[in-house]
Amino acid sequence: xxxxxxxxxxxxxxxxxxxxxxxxxxxxxxxxxxxxxxxxxxxxxxxxxxxxxxxxxxxxxxxxxxxxxxxxxxxxxxxxxxxxxxxxxxxxxxxxxxxxxxxxxxxxxxxxxxxxxxxxxxxxxxxxxxxxxxxxxxxxxxxxxxxxxxxxxxxxxxxxxxxxxxxxxxxxxxxxxxxxxxxxxxxxxxxxxxxxxxxxxxxxxxxxxxxxxxxxxxxxxxxxxxxxxxxxxxxxxxxxxxxxxxxxxxxxxxxxxxxxxxxxxxxxxxxxxxxxxxxxxxxxxxxxxxxxxxxxxxxxxxxxxxxxxxxxxxxxxxxxxxxxxxxxxxxxxxxxxxxxxxxxxxxxxxxxxxxxxxxxxxxxxxxxxxxxxxxxxxxxxxxxxxxxxxxxxxxxxxxxxxxxxxxxxxxxxxxxxxxxxxxxxxxxxxxxxxxxxxxxxxxxxxxxxxxxxxxxxxxxxxxxxxxxxxxxxxxxxxxxxxxxxxxxxxxxxxxxxxxxxxxxxxxxxxxxxxx
Numbered sequence: 422x423x424x425x426x427x428x429x430x431x432x433x434x435x436x437x438x439x440x441x442x443x444x445x446x447x448x449x450x451x452x453x454x455x456x457x458x459x460x461x462x463x464x465x466x467x468x469x470x471x472x473x474x475x476x477x478x479x480x481x482x483x484x485x486x487x488x489x490x491x492x493x494x495x496x497x498x499x500x501x502x503x504x505x506x507x508x509x510x511x512x513x514x515x516x517x518x519x520x521x522x523x524x525x526x527x528x529x530x531x532x533x534x535x536x537x538x539x540x541x542x543x544x545x546x547x548x549x550x551x552x553x554x555x556x557x558x559x560x561x562x563x564x565x566x567x568x569x570x571x572x573x574x575x576x577x578x579x580x581x582x583x584x585x586x587x588x589x590x591x592x593x594x595x596x597x598x599x600x601x602x603x604x605x606x607x608x609x610x611x612x613x614x615x616x617x618x619x620x621x622x623x624x625x626x627x628x629x630x631x632x633x634x635x636x637x638x639x640x641x642x643x644x645x646x647x648x649x650x651x652x653x654x655x656x657x658x659x660x661x662x663x664x665x666x667x668x669x670x671x672x673x674x675x676x677x678x679x680x681x682x683x684x685x686x687x688x689x690x691x692x693x694x695x696x697x698x699x700x701x702x703x704x705x706x707x708x709x710x711x712x713x714x715x716x717x718x719x720x721x722x723x724x725x726x727x728x729x730x731x732x733x734x735x736x737x738x739x740x741x742x743x744x745x746x747x748x749x750x751x752x753x754x755x756x757x758x759x760x761x762x763x764x765x766x767x768x769x770x771x772x773x774x775x776x777x778x779x780x781x782x783x784x785x786x787x788x789x790x791x792x793x794x795x796x797x798x799x800x801x802x803x804x805x806x807x808x809x810x811x812x813x814x815x816x817x818x819x820x821x822x823x824x825x826x827x828x829x830x831x832x833x834x835x836x837x838x839x840x841x842x843x844x845x846x847x848x849x850x851x852x853x854x855x856x857x858x859x860x861x862x863x864x865x866x867x868x869x870x871x872x873x874x875x876x877x878x879x880x881x882x883x884x885x886x887x888x889x890x891x892x893x894x895x896x897x898x899x900x901x902x903x904x905x906x907x908x909x910x911x912x913x914x915x916x917x918x919x920x921x922x923x924x925x926x927x928x929x930x931x932x933x934x935x936x
Contacts, residue, residue, distance in 0.1 A: 427462045428462050430461040430648075435656075436654035436655050446481050450478075450481050450482055452691075453482040453485060453491075454485060456651075456691065460488070460687075461489050462646075466493060468494040468932050469494075471931075472926060476504060480509075484511040487513050492515070493508050493509055495517055496519070497519050497521035498542075502517060505518075506553040509554070515556065518557075519560070520560040521560075522539070523575055524563035524564070525567075544582050559584040560588040561576065573611050577613060584618055588620075589605055590622075590625075591624045591625060594624070596624065599641070601634045602634075605638045606643060608620075620645060620646070621644055621647070621648060623661075631662070647666050650662065650663060651663055652696060652707070663688075664709040667683045685742070689743050694799065700914075752788060770802075786801055789905045792878075796878050797877060813838055814836065815916065818833075821851045829847065830845065837862065846858035856869075867891040872888070885906070887902050891915075896927075898918050901917055
């Protein structure tokens with residue numbers, strides 16, 4: 422029988438470490454449900470000890486997900502492991518993922534521990550974790566740059582203590598495919614009890630080889646789990662992209678001879694959801710999920726595809742969830758039709774109140790634009806009115822004036838801490854004026870690192886999706902706003918970012934930087 426490759430998705434944990442990609446509890450639950458529809462084997466929901474917000478999010482994901490294993494990261498100490506176990510209590514199937522650095526550089530400079538101390542701590546932590554869960558993963562952080570003899574000693578010991586999965590991360594993206602594959606193979610060959618655990622790979626994309634390294638770890642090294650993220654989301658240059666791993670294995674089954682349990686038709690919906698929530702736009706030429714991934718501009722290519730698709734296409738667009746943008750609903754559509762489309766898009770609505778809220782948003786949008794696309798529906802269901810009402814900053818209205826040769830001005834009305842504020846300001850353009858008006862009243866003092874605009878659908882009637890990235894006090898946050906009016910979308914995005922800066926629960930410990 423063909424071996425199965427386990428897909429371990431860490432979008433909600435390692436992907437969230439992208440500067441500004443922090444997600445709320447509700448956003449994490451929405452993505453987790455989509456990952457479950459995607460049939461991901463393991464969902465790493467977060468790092469429970471990093472913050473109260475992350476603990477609550479892992480708990481919520483554990484309660485919401487029924488078919489996938491839910492995992493929490495933990496440092497190799499009893500407090501972190503206990504927090505992870507407590508956060509996972511509601512999970513049907515749970516995994517505790519323990520990590521401890523093993524490279525000479527990390528042990529000396531970061532941990533300030535001797536190799537013998539690291540060895541004993543690794544054994545002790547896995548022994549403790551096994552009392553709380555049967556499914557335990559161990560990762561030697563910066564494993565690829567560790568000394569082979571020492572790494573073999575540590576991994577043999579943690580397997581003996583009960584670790585069921587051994588993950589060998591290329592934490593800094595230093596590996597190259599052949600050498601990384603051989604490294605995994607060497608470890609499995611030299612460790613006597615290596616057959617008692619599933620071997621896993623976790624590669625970063627700093628040199629653009631995350632996917633290639635992971636596949637080499639599978640093909641050459643014999644790993645049977647790949648750790649990856651939707652859209653390759655992650656800090657620095659990102660992580661191994663789930664969609665590329667899955668489609669490489671499916672397209673080249675003749676070479677890899679491995680199966681995956683993923684429902685590939687859910688790949689594009691997952692990509693769009695993660696992009697919409699985090700504000701990280703997918704580049705058009707991104708493999709599998711980019712807007713141009715199945716587009717043919719060359720006349721020769723177009724002619725070939727029209728005659729026989731497989732002349733220039735190795736995958737079918739519909740197999741990964743692409744479909745032609747078609748109008749599905751309009752302003753005359755009823756509540757039942759809207760509810761049916763939500764179900765078809767895999768959007769879960771828990772209560773009648775949530776359905777009514779989403780339908781009201783749909784009607785409001787239909788009054789503004791005549792053509793409603795699936796992407797519009799996904800956008801308007803990304804947040805609830807009740808959640809907005811509980812936010813410290815909340816958009817109300819905006820008016821602005823711009824004229825050639827004159828300095829633009831804007832007036833923004835918004836709630837700040839329950840009080841309605843009206844603020845006016847000028848700027849280099851209408852967007853700048855609007856954000857200046859908000860800042861004049863909010864006085865956040867945050868530095869703006871990024872402003873970007875993306876059209877949710879095609880055409881000038883499209884909703885604009887704006888991302889604003891702010892930094893303050895060592896924290897970096899993204900705010901996302903959508904509206905057919907780009908100026909209003911910009912104001913919403915700025916207020917969204919301010920809400921994240923204002924919420925102390927959004928501040929969290931970065932696992933990679935943890936002592």
